[in-house]
Amino acid sequence: MSDSTPTEQEQTAPTPEPVTVHGLPLTDSRGQAVLHPSREQYIALVKKLLDDGYAMCVDLTAVDYLLRPGRPLPDGIVHERFEVVVNLLSLRDRTRLRLRVQVPESDPTIATLFDLHPGTEAMEREVYDMFGIVFTDHPDLTRILMPEDWDGHPLRKDYDQGRIPVQFSADSSATAVGGAR
Amino acid sequence: MSIVDTIRSGNEPEQGLQPRSELTARELLREVGSVLRMSESEAARLGEVPVDAGDDQTMIINMGPQHPSTHGVLRLMLELQGEEVLRCKPIIGYLHTGMEKTGESLTYMQGGTNVTRMDYASPLNNELVFSLATEKLLGIDGDIPERAVWMRMLLSELNRMSSHLLFMATNGMDLGAVSMMIYGWREREEVLRFFQKVTGLRMNHNFIRPGGVAADLPDGWRDDVLRLLDVITPRLDEYDVLMTGQPIWRERLQGVGIITEQEALALGATGPILRSTGVAWDLRRDQPYLRYSEVEFDVIVGSYGDAFDRYAIRLNEIRESMKIVRQVLDRMPSGDYRIQNKKVTPPPRARIDESMEALIHHFKIFTEGFKVPEGETYVAIESPRGEIGCYIASDGSATPYRMHVRAPSFVNIQCMPHMLRGGLVADAVAVISSVDPVLGEVDR
Numbered sequence: 001m002s003d004s005t006p007t008e009q010e011q012t013a014p015t016p017e018p019v020t021v022h023g024l025p026l027t028d029s030r031g032q033a034v035l036h037p038s039r040e041q042y043i044a045l046v047k048k049l050l051d052d053g054y055a056m057c058v059d060l061t062a063v064d065y066l067l068r069p070g071r072p073l074p075d076g077i078v079h080e081r082f083e084v085v086v087n088l089l090s091l092r093d094r095t096r097l098r099l100r101v102q103v104p105e106s107d108p109t110i111a112t113l114f115d116l117h118p119g120t121e122a123m124e125r126e127v128y129d130m131f132g133i134v135f136t137d138h139p140d141l142t143r144i145l146m147p148e149d150w151d152g153h154p155l156r157k158d159y160d161q162g163r164i165p166v167q168f169s170a171d172s173s174a175t176a177v178g179g180a181r
Numbered sequence: 182m183s184i185v186d187t188i189r190s191g192n193e194p195e196q197g198l199q200p201r202s203e204l205t206a207r208e209l210l211r212e213v214g215s216v217l218r219m220s221e222s223e224a225a226r227l228g229e230v231p232v233d234a235g236d237d238q239t240m241i242i243n244m245g246p247q248h249p250s251t252h253g254v255l256r257l258m259l260e261l262q263g264e265e266v267l268r269c270k271p272i273i274g275y276l277h278t279g280m281e282k283t284g285e286s287l288t289y290m291q292g293g294t295n296v297t298r299m300d301y302a303s304p305l306n307n308e309l310v311f312s313l314a315t316e317k318l319l320g321i322d323g324d325i326p327e328r329a330v331w332m333r334m335l336l337s338e339l340n341r342m343s344s345h346l347l348f349m350a351t352n353g354m355d356l357g358a359v360s361m362m363i364y365g366w367r368e369r370e371e372v373l374r375f376f377q378k379v380t381g382l383r384m385n386h387n388f389i390r391p392g393g394v395a396a397d398l399p400d401g402w403r404d405d406v407l408r409l410l411d412v413i414t415p416r417l418d419e420y421d422v423l424m425t426g427q428p429i430w431r432e433r434l435q436g437v438g439i440i441t442e443q444e445a446l447a448l449g450a451t452g453p454i455l456r457s458t459g460v461a462w463d464l465r466r467d468q469p470y471l472r473y474s475e476v477e478f479d480v481i482v483g484s485y486g487d488a489f490d491r492y493a494i495r496l497n498e499i500r501e502s503m504k505i506v507r508q509v510l511d512r513m514p515s516g517d518y519r520i521q522n523k524k525v526t527p528p529p530r531a532r533i534d535e536s537m538e539a540l541i542h543h544f545k546i547f548t549e550g551f552k553v554p555e556g557e558t559y560v561a562i563e564s565p566r567g568e569i570g571c572y573i574a575s576d577g578s579a580t581p582y583r584m585h586v587r588a589p590s591f592v593n594i595q596c597m598p599h600m601l602r603g604g605l606v607a608d609a610v611a612v613i614s615s616v617d618p619v620l621g622e623v624d625r
Contacts (some may be wrong), residue, residue: 030290030317030558054445059587060559063574066583085572087559087587091446091460094467098559119449122595130281142196145274145624154282155583161286 022048022099034098037076037079042101043111046086049163050116054088054097057117061085062103062127066157081105082133100116112138130155198241198270201359225397225577238262244609248265252351253620257597259611264605269598278622284584288550289315292584293387296571301409301585302382305340305376306564307586307622309333309387314560314571315391315471318553319525326517329393329585334471335406336379336389338502341373342413344565347394347418347497348617352492355614356433363424375405392526393519406510410503417499421588423492427559433488438600438612448599449592452567453498454616459491460471464563475481476508488615495617498565525551548581559587566590566617588625590618 019026022045029033037045046057063083065071073079080102088097103110112135113120124135125144133155135141143150152159245256254275258373260268284295296311297304316322348553350365373383378399388395424430440450442458455462465473478614481497519526527546528539555577561570567589574580593616600612 030320030556032558048533056449058449058451058568058592059559059570059572059585060574061585061587063557071576085557085559087570087572091462096468096561097557117449118447119592119595122591126591143274144194144196145277148196152609154279160283165540 008055009061016123017072025074029098031096032096034100036100036102038075039101039110040101041114042132043116045099046088046113046116049088049097053090055091056089057086057113057120058089058096059085060113060120060123060127061157062131062133064131064155064157066105078102082108082131084127084133098143108132109134111136129153132156182476196272198260200241222576224457230584239267246272246570252613252618255594255618256622257613257622259601259606259609261606264607266601266604266606266609269448269609271594271597273594273620273623276620278625280625281583281585284581286410286580288579289581290546290550292391294385296584296586297385297387299588299592299625300564300566300569300619302383302402302619303344305336305389306562306569308387309337310560310562310564310569310571311561311584312389312391314558314573315553317558317560318552318556318573318575319391320554321392321520321522321525324522325393326520327514328397328516329518329520330471331509331513332362332394332398332518333389334473335506336376336394338505338509339372339375339406339409340446341502341565342499342506343369343376345499346372346413348495348565352614352617353424355610356430358424360609362421364416364420368416371401371409371412374487375402378402378405384406390519393517395519397518397559398401403510403513410506413499414503416447417496420496425496431489433613435491436485436488437488437604437608438615439485439487440596440600444599445486448595450567450596451589452563452593453491453494454480454567455595456481456494456594458486459484464561464568468561470560470562473505475512476505477500478505480614488611491615491617493563517598532544532575535580546603551576551579552579561587564589566619566622567593586622586625588622591625592618594623596619597625 001155004111020033024035024037024041035045042062056096063085064081065079066081066082069079070081082103082105084101084103086099086101088099099139100112110133112124114137121138122144123136125141126134128135128141129143129146132154142148146154203620239260239262241258241260243256243258246254256272256275258270258272259266280295280299282515284292287295292315293308296307299307307327313322316325346365346369348363350369352358353361353365376386377383379402380388380395440454440458442460445455445458445460453463459482461480464470465478466480478501481494481501482492487615514607523542526535527543533543534537555575557572557574559570559572561568569589570587571583574583574589597612597616600616601609604612
């Protein structure tokens, strides 16, 4: 194990030295360790962490920060519309580590983790389906929850919620299932 | 043409299993190789994939989405060569109702009603993980009253029992032990009857809420739990007679749907599937939440990673849960069942009659909800099916900016192609059953 693993002592120290993991500053979110790699650093970092014992990628999801352009991020991280959130788990050290990767709206692509953590196959398909983020070199990037011919990506913030009109209801103002605005 | 260009041009690829003639050997080997964490050439040397089988030798058939053994609306596309399964692809989404999108418009107070409907076989664990994530964002995760914490443990363990009893029933039904279906359902009903007494509902309780639980335990709850344990203990021994030691049952399950430790870790499988490969990983012990560090229980592991191990693990986990429930009975403290924080939980009913301020707080909480500080967090607990996680990103308002649930079934279902490869189509039913997916959680 490298010396960069966060320990409780390091996190609660009164004047903490900036702890880094593979050259990236380790930030704290409600007591949980978070790293903010760039898209270029992402795959290499996950590979190094895999060698460090983070053998399982338990979760991969995304957030559309369209409505929150000025959200707080560590220094040096450029806000982008999308954020891919990866939760890694080390069974050996019983620690978790979260990666938050900024993905711009103009080019919503990011490399796939499939070759390192094949368990992300379905999760990346879900993120593609729900957010339209394309995972390059993914073996089977198709919609997973929505039908093949669906338009738009439902979990984007500019995608209307919509509702199905209730039959025989006096309230006829309910809109039909909405597509993208 | 790269995948990016294909998608930009508006021609999205089809979801289904591609015929073999449209695949290259590289694509086939990549799937196997990456799961084993080895290169394609090493995977080829293993010879697990008969890459030379042509289209005229194989047949793609659909199993589901309306098939009794798929536990809902799971559709499996199987590529068969005779009776042998060469490849398989689970197709999901038939039960997708956009619960994560819905969660963005419900307040934290209302969120429980949404998440409890995801894994409908263990609703209380869903509520628990959502509540724990919300409490972590609020910064009150250390202030929850002891009684609420122990009540949550009691309900979570009873829910694990009812969920595994349901597995016993459906697993028996799938494999032809039809009487087991009736027995499993009968025992589960005993647990659900207790839930009904406590929460008012058999399922989808919305009982565990941010700040504690919705109500105190009813009078006589202790006798009810003891009676429940007394009823179920001998019946588990009957299951052993009916199934565990029975030659037909063992023949049907042993050596079927084998998955290795390496594959399970690579695929992100958790819960009984991971433990069946011999990895002793249980979040209740390894990353304790609530007061699991204060109770005694064993983590059940298997050694072969087959369907029989997964059955035996679940059966014994019921026994371990009963052990925990007995300890909870001994240690259940008295006190409040929810935090007395007027910004998070409604005031006691009696206060509303005498205090204008209490009335206002009550009104505000139920109309506007409570505001949660900006931030993001991921909380994971051990549900009967594995690690259920809740990722909430808050923007400081009363509704989550993004609410994501890491559903164990959704991830575990990816193990099926690897468990089924090279097996017989008749064993597919046993394998699907042993993964124990709940489709409400898979599709969300």
